[in-house]
Amino acid sequence: MMRHTISALVENKPGVLARCSGLFARRGFNIDSLAVSITENPEVSRMILTVSGDDQTLDQICKQLQKLVDVIAVFDHTEDATVERELCLCRVKVDRESRSEVIEICNIFRGEIVDVGENALMVEVTGDEEKIDAFVKVLSDYGIEELVRTGKILLVRGSQAT
Amino acid sequence: MATEEMTGADVLLKVFEEEEVEVLFGIPGGVTIPIFDKLYHKTEAGEIRFILTRHEQGGAHAADGYARATGRVGVCTATSGPGALNLVTGLCTAYMDSVPVVAITGQVKTAAIGTDAFQEADTTGTTMPITKHNYLVKDPAELAHVVREAFFVARSGRPGPVLIDLPADVSAGPGVWTEGDMSNLRGYRPPEKGDPEAIAQAAAMIGQGERPVLYIGGGVIAAGASDLVKELAEKTNIYVVHTLLGKGGFPESHPLSLGMPGMHGVVPACYALRDAGLMITVGARFDDRVTGDLSKFAQGAQIIHIDIDPAEHNKVVRPDVAIAGDAREVLAQLVPQVQARQPGKWEEQLQQWREQYPLRYNQPEEGIAPQYVVEQIYEVTGGQAIVTTEVGQNQMWAAQYYKVDKPRHFLSSGGLGTMGYGFPAAIGAQVGCPDAVVWDIAGDGSIQMNIQELATAVINKLPVKVAILNNSYLGMVRQWQELFYDRRYSGVDLSGNPDFARVAEAYGAVGIKVEAPEDVRPAIEKAMEVDDRPVFIDFAVAKEENVFPMIPAGKSADDIVMSQPN
Numbered sequence: 001m002m003r004h005t006i007s008a009l010v011e012n013k014p015g016v017l018a019r020c021s022g023l024f025a026r027r028g029f030n031i032d033s034l035a036v037s038i039t040e041n042p043e044v045s046r047m048i049l050t051v052s053g054d055d056q057t058l059d060q061i062c063k064q065l066q067k068l069v070d071v072i073a074v075f076d077h078t079e080d081a082t083v084e085r086e087l088c089l090c091r092v093k094v095d096r097e098s099r100s101e102v103i104e105i106c107n108i109f110r111g112e113i114v115d116v117g118e119n120a121l122m123v124e125v126t127g128d129e130e131k132i133d134a135f136v137k138v139l140s141d142y143g144i145e146e147l148v149r150t151g152k153i154l155l156v157r158g159s160q161a162t
Numbered sequence: 163m164a165t166e167e168m169t170g171a172d173v174l175l176k177v178f179e180e181e182e183v184e185v186l187f188g189i190p191g192g193v194t195i196p197i198f199d200k201l202y203h204k205t206e207a208g209e210i211r212f213i214l215t216r217h218e219q220g221g222a223h224a225a226d227g228y229a230r231a232t233g234r235v236g237v238c239t240a241t242s243g244p245g246a247l248n249l250v251t252g253l254c255t256a257y258m259d260s261v262p263v264v265a266i267t268g269q270v271k272t273a274a275i276g277t278d279a280f281q282e283a284d285t286t287g288t289t290m291p292i293t294k295h296n297y298l299v300k301d302p303a304e305l306a307h308v309v310r311e312a313f314f315v316a317r318s319g320r321p322g323p324v325l326i327d328l329p330a331d332v333s334a335g336p337g338v339w340t341e342g343d344m345s346n347l348r349g350y351r352p353p354e355k356g357d358p359e360a361i362a363q364a365a366a367m368i369g370q371g372e373r374p375v376l377y378i379g380g381g382v383i384a385a386g387a388s389d390l391v392k393e394l395a396e397k398t399n400i401y402v403v404h405t406l407l408g409k410g411g412f413p414e415s416h417p418l419s420l421g422m423p424g425m426h427g428v429v430p431a432c433y434a435l436r437d438a439g440l441m442i443t444v445g446a447r448f449d450d451r452v453t454g455d456l457s458k459f460a461q462g463a464q465i466i467h468i469d470i471d472p473a474e475h476n477k478v479v480r481p482d483v484a485i486a487g488d489a490r491e492v493l494a495q496l497v498p499q500v501q502a503r504q505p506g507k508w509e510e511q512l513q514q515w516r517e518q519y520p521l522r523y524n525q526p527e528e529g530i531a532p533q534y535v536v537e538q539i540y541e542v543t544g545g546q547a548i549v550t551t552e553v554g555q556n557q558m559w560a561a562q563y564y565k566v567d568k569p570r571h572f573l574s575s576g577g578l579g580t581m582g583y584g585f586p587a588a589i590g591a592q593v594g595c596p597d598a599v600v601w602d603i604a605g606d607g608s609i610q611m612n613i614q615e616l617a618t619a620v621i622n623k624l625p626v627k628v629a630i631l632n633n634s635y636l637g638m639v640r641q642w643q644e645l646f647y648d649r650r651y652s653g654v655d656l657s658g659n660p661d662f663a664r665v666a667e668a669y670g671a672v673g674i675k676v677e678a679p680e681d682v683r684p685a686i687e688k689a690m691e692v693d694d695r696p697v698f699i700d701f702a703v704a705k706e707e708n709v710f711p712m713i714p715a716g717k718s719a720d721d722i723v724m725s726q727p728n
Contacts, residue, residue: 011349015298019290026291056476063473069295069315072349 001052003032005077005084005154006062007162011070012038012045019068020047029053029061033086035151044072046162048153075162077154082162084128084154089114090136091122093143102142109135120145128152168337170302170328171200174266176339177309178210183237185211185228185593188221191241192281193268196334213593213622216614218245220586222252223612225263227587229256230573231548232594233386235316239266243281246327247288251580253323254292258577259407260384262321264312265293269329272300285327294322300329303338310342319352320471321384352470356487358495364442364466364483365499371440371464373508374400377423380407380576381445381469383569385489388412390497391444398503401512403431405446406561409572414565415545420512424452426558426709429519429722434512436719438463445469445489448478449577458718468492519711519724521562526704530679532556532631535701536563539601539629542686547599548591550574552584552608554638556631558709560603582611588626589619599627599690606632606659606700616669619696626696627689630662633705641708645727666698674699 010016017036024031032050039046051061058076066074094102102121106113111125125135129152136147156162174197178186190198204210215221218240225236236256240249246267256263270279286298295315297308305328312324368374382391388411395402395418402412403423412419423431435441435452441463446452453459456478467474467481468489475484485492523533536559539547549564551557551574566572573591575583588602609630619626631637636654643651663673672692676685676699689697712723 011346015286015290018287022291056480059476060473063475067471067473069347069350 001054002078003050003052004058005048005050005082005152006058006065006074007077007154008047008049008065008074009039009072010045010047011072012043013070016045016070017047019070020065023064023068024061027060027064029057033151035153037153048151050152077156077162081157082154083157084152085126086129086132086152087124087126087150088132088135088147089122089124090139090147091117091120091145092139093119093145094121095119098142102139105138111135168339169196169200170305170333170335170337171197173302173305173337173339174309174328174333175200175204175210177306178237180310180342181235181313183210183235185213186237186239187213187215187224187228187590188239189215189218189241189245190239191245191268193242193270193330194239194333196330197239197266197268197328211593213589213618215586215618217612218248219252219582220589220612220615220618222249222263222265223255223580223583223586224590224593224615224618225265226252226256226261226583227550227573227590228594229261229263229590230587231570231591231598233570234594235262235264235313236590237264237266241268241281242270242285243283245281246285247283250288250292251578253289253325255575255578255580255583256323257292257294259575260321260380261323262316263323264316265323265325267325267327268333269298269327271331272329273331275329285325289325292323293325296325296327298327299332302332302335303340305332305337306340307343307346311344311347314344314347315350319350353472353486354488354491356468356485356492356495360483360485361492361495362499364485365496367440367464367466367483368398368400368442369501369503373437373439374398375434375438375441376400376402376412377435377441377443377446378402378408378411379405379444379446380411381489382408382411383445385445385470386569387444387489387493388569390490390493392416394493394497394500397497398500399505399509400442400503401434401509403434405449405452406574406576408446409561410566410569411445413567415567420516422561425454425713425715426562426711427452427713428521428562429711429724430512430515432711432713432719432722433515435460441465443467443469443481444493447474453478454713455716455718458720522725523707523710524726526707529633529704530676530682530701532559532633532701532703532707533563534679535629535631535682535703536560536603538683538686539603540564542683542690543599543601547571547601548573548588548595550584550588550591550600550602552602552604553579553581554605554608554636555641555709556603556605556608556637559631562709564603581608585609585626585628586612586615588628589615589624592624592626593622602626602628604628604630605637606630606634606656606662607636609662613665616666616671616696616698620670623694624696625693628696628698629686630698630700631703632659632662632700633703633707634659635705638709640706644706644708645712646714662698662700666696671695672697675702676700677702
């Protein structure tokens with residue numbers, strides 16, 4: 001099962017997300033992550049999703065999405081050179097001894113301490129999926145109290161339009 | 163610009179006028195009164211017809227039957243909440259079979275949406291997965307172009323139902339008339355002509371391919387491509403099999419027609435698909451009722467798949483050449499490029515199978531053979547009637563024994579398999595084609611699912627003829643229980659059915675009861691003489707007659723059961 005990243009330009013109208021997510025559910029497509037955001041054009045939103053599946057599943061997801069009247073265009077980025085980012089917020093348990101270690105790890109990952117509590121630090125880090133996975137793995141040794149991650153967003157490198 | 167005179171309802175009806183809507187099926191309700199108030203003047207003036215059905219489902223199926231029979235967009239309407247939800251089965255039926263229908267539903271006032279108001283339901287949310295597209299119009303300025311778009315989307319590309327949900331304040335409030343533009347449809351680009359390279363490749367494959375078969379579906383009829391399919395078949399001497407929805411896409415009386423393959427298809431058509439070396443698929447989607455076990459389906463075949471919906475390519479079967487385009491446009495390019503071809507050994511084999519395995523049935527010891535009833539209807543109508551069916555055994559016997567030569571003459575719920583479809587669809591077809599002879603071939607189970615439409619047919623003087631193949635069972639389920647569940651007949655006994663002839667008479671229709679084979683034909687002839695009201699004929703058919711041939715679910719053409727096992 002391969003991971004694929006797809007982006008779709010959709011009309012910025014109520015109900016469009018429901019149309020897309022309803023389609024995924026009904027056709028049994030497994031969506032690993034989904035991010036929806038505004039774009040440079042206020043009438044258009046961009047959806048970026050990562051999915052697992054074989055080539056036929058990917059082909060069906062793209063074609064079925066494209067069939068929706070409110071979906072303007074669909075792109076498969078599996079082969080593209082892209083810049084990909086996720087954002088992660090994480091509250092880690094700390095005590096006097098571990099506090100500085102966590103700050104150090106955070107610096108290595110170019111993260112930021114965004115909130116300081118008596119027994120915990122909240123850290124923010126951005127990066128591609130692998131980096132965030134690695135970051136979370138390292139911090140898990142200290143005890144993660146809460147964690148939240150966004151879906152992946154991306155743009156294609158160079159001057160090519162995504 | 164809002165004008166004082168025009169309301170939202172006026173805008174709606176003015177676009178109807180643009181779209182040349184001649185008839186609307188359905189039922190009014192609280193929040194659609196503003197529309198019906200404006201409709202009043204139009205119906206009084208004879209500009210548009212409103213057919214009041216007795217259930218919204220009947221309205222949706224009637225619009226569907228109208229659309230399938232005429233090729234135009236069928237229009238139905240219902241009020242908010244229960245009214246709109248009663249359309250759901252009809253809309254899904256149209257969606258699965260790619261039928262152009264526009265549904266107008268009322269909605270509670272915009273300010274009340276989301277408050278669980280009286281008769282409020284999330285109609286757009288509910289119908290999202292069963293419509294091609296839907297709209298909730300909150301801004302009166304959007305109404306005109308939404309209605310225009312709805313008709314355009316419903317009929318273009320792969321046709322389908324489109325629903326417009328109209329809050330009461332938008333239809334009653336000041337209307338805004340805007341001239342037509344489709345600029346909001348930038349994401350909607352159905353393919354039309356097909357890729358010329360792929361078409362050339364397909365032509366070359368047809369020139370070289372061994373053991374070719376044309377496999378056609380409802381897309382041929384939707385695209386109006388029947389004449390081109392005939393040209394292609396005759397030029398190349400390639401035999402044609404058709405799906406249930408493709409019935410009439412190629413004349414069944416034509417020497418090159420092999421009939422319908424699949425679960426209850428005829429043997430030569432099943433074997434032709436099994437052994438084909440080249441499958442030229444036009445407007446068909448490899449439904450499981452056609453393919454059976456996919457691992458054994460057309461293993462040796464190269465596949466050309468012509469379909470207007472690119473998502474059908476590679477959904478079930480991976481084609482060697484996929485052509486996304488309108489069947490008519492694609493065939494118009496393909497046919498001149500294809501070389502003429504003489505029949506050979508393969509065609510001899512097909513011919514031999516056809517002679518070896520004709521459709522047949524035995525005379526039952528008790529009761530009338532249901533197949534005989536369909537044969538007699540075929541003979542009396544000269545094969546010229548528009549035939550609708552319900553779903554189950556009646557549908558399969560109709561498909562097997564009523565041969566259709568023309569498109570838009572066989573209307574059946576193929577994809578969704580909706581019992582209760584046939585009678586209201588026949589009403590819609592009769593409204594659209596007033597001079598046609600329309601027969602609904604029904605079962606005693608199915609007919610009771612929309613029997614209330616007798617009132618609609620009587621009041622509108624529609625001479626629809628309904629042949630009820632009455633075996634006092636939900637026959638198809640009983641058949642499966644007999645063959646695969648050791649005759650444990652569970653939940654299928656319909657004994658205690660009403661006297662259908664008397665039910666018909668109570669509504670003001672003609673009712674006939676037939677209990678002996680020799681009375682079958684006279685009853686059909688008598689029904690043909692009635693031209694001002696519907697006729698119900700209740701045929702007491704053999705109770706445990708089965709539909710054969712049959713390929714059990716999930717099996718292949720090798721497992722075909724030709725006749726009743728002993």
